[in-house]
Amino acid sequence: MTESRSSSHEVLVVCPPGLEALVVGELTELGVKHTRSEKGGVTCSLTTRQLYAANRSLRCATRILVRIARFTVRSFADLERRVNEIEWDDYLPAGVQARFRVTTRRSKLWHDKAVEERFMRGFKLVSPHASEQLFVVRGSHDRFTVSVDSSGAPLHERGWRQALAKAPLRESVAAGLLMASDWDPTTPFIDPFCGSGTLAIEAALRASGQLPGGQRTFAFQEWPDFQPGTWASVTAAQSPPNLSVPAMVATDRDAGAIEAAQANAERAGVADLIDFRVAPIADLQTPEGGPGHLVTNPPWGGRVSAERDLRNLYATLGNVGKKQLNGWGLGVLLADRELARQVRPGLSETLSLELGGQHAWFMTGKFAD
Numbered sequence: 001m002t003e004s005r006s007s008s009h010e011v012l013v014v015c016p017p018g019l020e021a022l023v024v025g026e027l028t029e030l031g032v033k034h035t036r037s038e039k040g041g042v043t044c045s046l047t048t049r050q051l052y053a054a055n056r057s058l059r060c061a062t063r064i065l066v067r068i069a070r071f072t073v074r075s076f077a078d079l080e081r082r083v084n085e086i087e088w089d090d091y092l093p094a095g096v097q098a099r100f101r102v103t104t105r106r107s108k109l110w111h112d113k114a115v116e117e118r119f120m121r122g123f124k125l126v127s128p129h130a131s132e133q134l135f136v137v138r139g140s141h142d143r144f145t146v147s148v149d150s151s152g153a154p155l156h157e158r159g160w161r162q163a164l165a166k167a168p169l170r171e172s173v174a175a176g177l178l179m180a181s182d183w184d185p186t187t188p189f190i191d192p193f194c195g196s197g198t199l200a201i202e203a204a205l206r207a208s209g210q211l212p213g214g215q216r217t218f219a220f221q222e223w224p225d226f227q228p229g230t231w232a233s234v235t236a237a238q239s240p241p242n243l244s245v246p247a248m249v250a251t252d253r254d255a256g257a258i259e260a261a262q263a264n265a266e267r268a269g270v271a272d273l274i275d276f277r278v279a280p281i282a283d284l285q286t287p288e289g290g291p292g293h294l295v296t297n298p299p300w301g302g303r304v305s306a307e308r309d310l311r312n313l314y315a316t317l318g319n320v321g322k323k324q325l326n327g328w329g330l331g332v333l334l335a336d337r338e339l340a341r342q343v344r345p346g347l348s349e350t351l352s353l354e355l356g357g358q359h360a361w362f363m364t365g366k367f368a369d
C-alpha cells in the first residue's frame with residue numbers, strides 16, 4: 001500500500017558501515033526514541049521537524065531516505081500498478097528529473113535494470129542538465145520498499161572540502177572518529193598526520209558548535225510540500241558559534257597537504273581556530289591547556305608510503321606521545337592492528353570500519369609514561 005503523507009516519516013539514515021551506534025547516539029540527542037540498526041544504516045520514525053534538523057545536524061550520516069511505499073510484487077504487471085499508485089508529484093517539482101537506484105535480492109523480479117525501467121516509464125526525460133531527485137528502491141524476498149532521498153548531495157559533503165591531499169577521510173568518518181575517541185571539545189586537539197585537514201576541521205566545527213549542514217542546501221527544500229516555517233524554526237534554534245575554542249594543532253610533513261588543509265579550513269570558516277604547521281611527527285609541538293586528545297589517520301602503506309618503514313613511523317608517534325603527551329587521549333585509525341602495538345600496547349578496538357573497500361580499525365587509549 002502507498003503510504004499517506006503525514007508528519008511522521010519512516011526513514012533509513014544511511015551511514016558508513018561501523019558508525020551505526022554513533023548515528024543512534026546522534027538521533028537520540030535529537031529526541032528520537034526508537035531506533036533499529038542494520039549494517040550501514042539506522043531506521044526510525046521522524047517528525048518533519050526532526051527530518052529537517054537531522055539532515056542539518058547529523059555528523060556521521062551519509063543520507064536520509066524517507067520511505068514512501070512498500071509492497072509485495074512478483075510480476076511486472078503488479079509492479080507497474082504499484083508504481084502508478086505512488087504520488088510522485090509530492091517529491092518532484094517541475095523541471096526536476098527522477099532518478100532511481102534499484103537493488104533486488106532473492107526476488108522474482110531480480111533484474112535491477114528491468115525494475116528500474118518500470119519506475120522510469122512514467123517520467124519524461126526533463127533535460128540532460130536538470131537537477132535530479134533520487135529515489136531508492138530495494139527488493140528483498142519480493143517485498144519492495146521505495147524511498148525518496150531527502151538529503152541531495154551526500155551529507156558528508158559539507159561544502160568546504162575542495163582541496164584534497166593523499167588518502168582523505170570522509171568528513172562523516174572523521175566526525176565519527178572524534179566521537180568514538182571521547183574527545184571533550186573543550187580540551188585541545190592534535191592531528192600530526194593531518195593531510196587535507198579533515199579531522200582537525202571537523203574537530204574545530206564541533207568545538208565551535210557549528211552544524212555540519214549549516215552551509216548547504218538539501219533535496220527536501222525543493223519538495224512541493226516543503227514547510228518553510230518549520231525549516232525557519234530549525235535554523236533559528238541553532239546557538240551562535242562558540243568563539244573560545246581550545247588549542248587545535250594540525251601538522252603534516254607535506255607542505256602541499258598543509259596548503260590544502262588551510263584552504264579547506266578557510267572555506268569551513270575555522271582557519272583562525274587551527275594552528276597548521278609543516279612538520280614531521282618527530283617535531284610535534286604540544287599545545288598549551290592539555291591534556292586533550294590526539295586523533296589521527298597515519299599512512300597505512302601501499303596507497304601513501306609504499307616503501308616507508310611504517311613500524312618506525314608508528315613507534316615515533318608512540319615515543320613522541322610518551323614524552324610530550326602524558327595523560328592525553330589517543331585515537332589512531334589504521335589498517336594493520338599490529339602497528340597499534342608500536343604506538344602503545346593495550347589500545348582498545350573501538351570501531352571496525354570498511355573504508356574504500358579496505359578494513360580499518362580505530363584504536364583508542366591514553367598516552368602515559
Ligand SMILES: C[S@@+](CC[C@H](N)C(=O)[O-])C[C@H]1O[C@@H](n2cnc3c(N)ncnc32)[C@H](O)[C@@H]1O
Pocket residue numbers: 165166167168169170192193194195196197198199251252253254257279280281282297298299300304313
Ligand atoms: C592517510 S594521510 C591523512 C589523510 C587525512 N586524514 C585527510 O583526511 O586528508 C597521512 C598523512 O601523513 C603524512 N605523513 C607521512 N609521514 C609523515 C611524517 N613522518 N610526519 C608527518 N606527516 C607524515 C602524509 O603526508 C599524509 O598527508
